[in-house]
Amino acid sequence: MNDRQRLTQHAITPKKSLGQNFLHDPNALEKIAESADLPPDATVLEIGPGTGNLTHVLARHAARVIAVEIDDRLIPLLESEFAAIPAVQIVHADILKCPVTDFVGTEPYYVVANLPYYITSAILRHVLESVPRPVRLVITVQREVAERIVAEPDDMSLLAVSVQFYGQPQIVTHLNAGAFWPRPDVESAVMRIDVYPTPPVDVPDERQFFRVVRAGFGQKRKQLRNAISAGLSIPKDQTDALLTGAGIDPRRRAETLTLDEWAILTRAAALPETQP
Ligand code: SAM
Numbered sequence: 001m002n003d004r005q006r007l008t009q010h011a012i013t014p015k016k017s018l019g020q021n022f023l024h025d026p027n028a029l030e031k032i033a034e035s036a037d038l039p040p041d042a043t044v045l046e047i048g049p050g051t052g053n054l055t056h057v058l059a060r061h062a063a064r065v066i067a068v069e070i071d072d073r074l075i076p077l078l079e080s081e082f083a084a085i086p087a088v089q090i091v092h093a094d095i096l097k098c099p100v101t102d103f104v105g106t107e108p109y110y111v112v113a114n115l116p117y118y119i120t121s122a123i124l125r126h127v128l129e130s131v132p133r134p135v136r137l138v139i140t141v142q143r144e145v146a147e148r149i150v151a152e153p154d155d156m157s158l159l160a161v162s163v164q165f166y167g168q169p170q171i172v173t174h175l176n177a178g179a180f181w182p183r184p185d186v187e188s189a190v191m192r193i194d195v196y197p198t199p200p201v202d203v204p205d206e207r208q209f210f211r212v213v214r215a216g217f218g219q220k221r222k223q224l225r226n227a228i229s230a231g232l233s234i235p236k237d238q239t240d241a242l243l244t245g246a247g248i249d250p251r252r253r254a255e256t257l258t259l260d261e262w263a264i265l266t267r268a269a270a271l272p273e274t275q276p
Helices: 003-009 026-035 053-061 072-081 117-128 143-149 158-166 206-216 224-232 236-245 259-269
Strands: 043-047 064-069 088-092 110-114 136-142 167-175 188-195
Touching: 026 053, 026 110, 026 136, 026 167, 026 188, 043 053, 053 064, 053 072, 053 110, 064 072, 072 088, 117 136, 117 143, 117 158, 136 143, 136 167, 143 158, 143 167, 143 188, 158 167, 158 188, 158 206, 158 259, 206 224, 206 259, 224 236, 236 259
Parallel strands: 043 064, 043 110, 064 088, 110 136
Antiparallel strands: 136 188, 167 188
16 A cells, blocks of 8 residues: 555545655665664664654664654554554654653664654754764755755855764765655755764864854854854954954855864854853
8 A cells, every 4th residue: 555545544634834745765765774774783763754664664674663753643554554563663752842862762873764854954953962862864855955964165054064063964865756745846865974973073062162153154145254243242353353363264254164163263262151
């Protein structure tokens, strides 16, 4: 039975507002699971199992799959689908509402998911800031978002810095809209993010690093001297001195900075803990 038939049987219509585009291409599903390089004893957190297409494939690759789905209409369907597969645990929850460790505990885990695109950035932040972080993520996202995440200096964004601070992202493959039902309006890409045991740059404190980065990207396409001055409430002449002291031309834009330069700037700024 395909997705359309199964949903019709349960009188369910896909909800666009929950990003419900179900991936039915068997080659794509297998490629996603293989790209996660899961050890046989792996615990996988799947965000948004939908009708369970990817969940079935993951259950063949991992010891344990914890599938967290927000849509209460899909829970009975998933529970009956996986009743005979004890490796799969269906959880009815909003992934953003509780710490990831509430679902997976403190053992090493992997995140594999065809993400609901409307909350891609929020989920990435939620997962990458969790403690402990996953070993690796393999996620399907909008193609344009995947390209932004793997960007290099000159085209960096807050999203690219936020992901690259925690892990090494790569695009595994592209998926066209026909691989999904209903067809999304956008192209998709499968990404693999190998999470670093420790961040690749030396910063005194992650919160300070992101305070500086957010300030830098706070004013789109503005010179750093203006963005940092406004974002960190530092007078312009002091901002110029700070940037120059960090070896960064104050006229540069945030998009051009490397991760290392953001770290140098964070250390130079030495923000007090209490500053918002
Ligand atoms: N994994 C399925 C597949 O590949 O066919 C479905 C993927 S579909 C793109 C995204 C799924 O995420 C939907 O089932 C949707 O209901 C679910 N979802 C949306 N927001 C969620 C949230 N905040 N927490 C958990 N699941 C969510």
